[in-house]
Amino acid sequence: xxxxxxxxxxxxxxxxxxxxxxxxxxxxxxxxxxxxxxxxxxxxxxxxxxxxxxxxxxxxxxxxxxxxxxxxxxxxxxxxxxxxxxxxxxxxxxxxxxxxxxxxxxxxxxxxxxxxxxxxxxxxxxxxxxxxxxxxxxxxxxxxxxxxxxxxxxxxxxxxxxxxxxxxxxxxxxxxxxxxxxxxxxxxxxxxxxxxxxxxxxxxxxxxxxxxxxxxxxxxxxxxxxxxxxxxxxxxxxxxxxxxxxxxxxxxxxxxxxxxxxxxxxxxxxxxxxxxxxxxxxxxxxxxxxxxxxxxxxxxxxxxxxxxxxxxxxxxxxxxxxxxxxxxxxxxxx
Amino acid sequence: xxxxxxxxxxxxxxxxxxxxxxxxxxxxxxxxxxxxxxxxxxxxxxxxxxxxxxxxxxxxxxxxxxxxxxxxxxxxxxxxxxxxxxxxxxxxxxxxxxxxxxxxxxxxxxxxxxxxxxxxxxxxxxxxxxxxxxxxxxxxxxxxxxxxxxxxxxxxxxxxxxxxxxxxxxx
Numbered sequence: 001x002x003x004x005x006x007x008x009x010x011x012x013x014x015x016x017x018x019x020x021x022x023x024x025x026x027x028x029x030x031x032x033x034x035x036x037x038x039x040x041x042x043x044x045x046x047x048x049x050x051x052x053x054x055x056x057x058x059x060x061x062x063x064x065x066x067x068x069x070x071x072x073x074x075x076x077x078x079x080x081x082x083x084x085x086x087x088x089x090x091x092x093x094x095x096x097x098x099x100x101x102x103x104x105x106x107x108x109x110x111x112x113x114x115x116x117x118x119x120x121x122x123x124x125x126x127x128x129x130x131x132x133x134x135x136x137x138x139x140x141x142x143x144x145x146x147x148x149x150x151x152x153x154x155x156x157x158x159x160x161x162x163x164x165x166x167x168x169x170x171x172x173x174x175x176x177x178x179x180x181x182x183x184x185x186x187x188x189x190x191x192x193x194x195x196x197x198x199x200x201x202x203x204x205x206x207x208x209x210x211x212x213x214x215x216x217x218x219x220x221x222x223x224x225x226x227x228x229x230x231x232x233x234x235x236x237x238x239x240x241x242x243x244x245x246x247x248x249x250x251x252x253x254x255x256x257x258x259x260x261x262x263x264x265x266x267x268x269x270x271x272x273x274x275x276x277x278x279x280x281x282x283x284x285x286x287x288x289x290x291x292x293x294x295x296x297x298x299x300x301x302x303x304x305x306x307x308x309x310x311x312x313x314x315x316x317x318x319x320x321x322x323x324x325x326x327x328x329x330x331x332x333x334x
Numbered sequence: 335x336x337x338x339x340x341x342x343x344x345x346x347x348x349x350x351x352x353x354x355x356x357x358x359x360x361x362x363x364x365x366x367x368x369x370x371x372x373x374x375x376x377x378x379x380x381x382x383x384x385x386x387x388x389x390x391x392x393x394x395x396x397x398x399x400x401x402x403x404x405x406x407x408x409x410x411x412x413x414x415x416x417x418x419x420x421x422x423x424x425x426x427x428x429x430x431x432x433x434x435x436x437x438x439x440x441x442x443x444x445x446x447x448x449x450x451x452x453x454x455x456x457x458x459x460x461x462x463x464x465x466x467x468x469x470x471x472x473x474x475x476x477x478x479x480x481x482x483x484x485x486x487x488x489x490x491x492x493x494x495x496x497x498x499x500x501x502x503x504x505x
Contacts, residue, residue: 001375008336008353008399031400038395039377041354051353053400079389103466104447105383105390190465191378 003041007050014059014139017052017166022141024050026163031055032075035102035110036118060113060168063087069174071137074113074167079104081112091172093181093201097128100183103191113167116152119159119225121302122193124185126153126226131199131218135171140164146171153225178203178213180331184323185220186315188306194220195306196315198229198295200323202236204331210241212328222299222316231294232320239287241328288328292321338402342367343411351398358382358393361408369410369439373468380467383440383447384408390447392466409439412446414493421491422446425484426477433471440467445481454485 008031011017021028029048031037032055040046054060060075063084070090072081081087081098088095101107101115101124115125116136128134129149136147141164152160161167185197197220205213215236217229296313303309335350342365349364361367361384370393373381377395384393385407412420419427422442432438441464448455448463455463460481461474469477 002356002359003354005352005354008397010399010402031397034397034400035377035395038356038397042356042375042394051397055400103380104463105380105392105444105466106377106395108386108389109391109396190462 001042001044003038004044004047006041006048008053009050010053010056014054014057014166014168017054017057018139018141018164020050020052021164021166024052028052028163030114030117030166032060032111032114033077033109034114035106036114036120036123054166055111065090066171069135069171071169071171072112073169074117075111076113078102078107078110078112078115082107087172090174091132093128093132093183093199094125094172096181097124097183097197097199100124100185100197106191113170116170117159117161117167119153119157120193121153121156121223121225122221124183124194124197124199124220127197127218127220128183128199129153129170129218130226130228131201131216132172132175133216134173136160136167137169137171138165139168140166144168149226150228156224175201175203178205178331180204180327180329182323182326182330184319184326186319196221196301196312196319198316198319198323200320200327202324202327202331204241204328206332210332212236212239212241212324215324215327217295217320217323219295219299219316219320222296222301222312224300224302227299229295229297229316229320231297232291232324235294236288236291236324239291241332288324289321292317292324295320336399336402338399340398340401340403341405343406343408349398353397353399355398356394357384357386357391357396357398357401357406360398361393361406367408367410370408371436371439373436373440378468379437379440380444380464381437381440383443383467385443385447388450390444407443409442412442420446421487422449422481422484425480425487429476429480429483431473431476431480433473437467437469437471441469441477445484448481449485449488453489455481457482 009020011020027049029051031051031053061073063086064071078098078101082095134149136152138145147160180202183199185194187194199218201216203214215233217232219227295316301309301312337350339348361370371381373379375394377392382393383390387404422445444464444467457478460478
């Protein structure tokens with residue numbers, strides 16, 4: 001379909017962009033790569049009066065190492081993020097999740113800041129933003145402010161951004177050594193939105209037996225905003241990974257007891273018990289499994305063609321188990 | 335109306351466009367490049383894929399005003415001298431990598447794009463690289479075969495392979 005009419009400006013600087021937004025009122029929209037916005041316009045779900053195109057502003061591009069965090073320019077494309085040696089070295093979870101966004105052609109155009117500003121809870125990046133405690137640097141004519149990810153996502157497609165405001169960069173804290181990461185996404189077809197996704201970061205200690213010291217878990221599409229699975233994070237702390245006392249017959253070796261996916265063989269609907277009673281005994285597999293059982297606590301997952309809340313809660317538990325296991329293995333160098 | 339300059343398949347055009355005009359409509363309706371079809375119109379199917387500044391994009395999800403001053407190559411700009419098929423076009427022909435042919439222009443553009451990063455891709459890498467392009471005739475097996483053959487030909491004949499990236503000056 002053809003979008004409704006709008007005006008278009010392409011400012012030459014961030015300052016001009018902020019001024020343009022300021023003068024344009026509430027119906028103005030920031031256009032960057034357009035990969036979320038243009039489909040909305042074409043389907044006539046949005047009627048902006050003017051698009052302020054910031055897609056070419058060098059000030060909003062680039063990825064910088066700021067010591068304690070990486071500063072990702074809001075208009076850096078997904079493709080640039082995925083290829084960035086800095087992101088891969090310092091914040092691998094961001095690269096892992098971004099590589100699953102849509103498809104290559106969309107990643108060439110779509111931008112990191114644009115995807116986050118769109119705030120679709122089914123998008124892959126919001127869950128990573130809350131899991132890693134990213135911060136949003138936001139500019140307007142009245143100055144600059146910084147908003148934490150947990151305060152940024154307000155509701156379905158709604159953020160803390162006020163009219164006239166624009167994200168300039170996103171700060172991603174570096175987590176340091178000993179962490180492993182994984183983004184586990186369940187979707188119906190290759191480039192479809194996540195039915196449910198789980199972003200996991202796990203810090204493993206090898207002092208006194210391998211165990212999880214700290215975990216961050218973010219959930220995609222389990223509510224109107226991205227969700228931080230704090231109950232899982234608390235429950236998984238201290239979980240042993242290769243204790244000799246594994247009572248559930250899982251082989252040990254240097255890995256986290258093999259691959260969770262193959263152990264569990266649990267595609268949804270195989271009658272394996274939709275996350276009813278906690279699986280496994282007190283062994284390591286049981287510890288991750290039991291923590292993962294809490295993944296859907298306090299969530300309000302949506303209903304759509306691909307599943308209802310019960311199915312999504314089941315997915316959250318299964319995918320959290322997979323994500324934690326894979327992240328822990330990667331922390332151990334596996 | 336906004337005035338834009340755009341280079342398409344080596345020819346530079348100056349056009350006055352409404353801001354809401356999609357790139358694919360500029361290409362088809364204004365510049366006659368009907369080799370680029372509109373499939374789903376929702377950025378799912380990839381039929382309208384073209385190269386923008388050398389990388390694949392879905393032209394139904396780009397505004398014409400956004401490409402002001404930039405370089406576009408459509409499937410019609412791949413043949414060198416306008417006559418000799420690009421090795422990837424030849425490979426699609428030789429491997430019978432199409433049935434109805436509707437997805438083919440987008441498939442070829444996406445395939446050429448994926449070879450820029452991975453000149454000798456595995457079958458899995460090809461399938462992953464083409465994940466944004468749908469073939470509703472379900473002809474994927476021959477498409478993967480064609481991309482493999484195209485990759486091989488392009489490694490043998492880098493000059494022909496570069497044809498799609500030629501700028502206006504060279505043509």
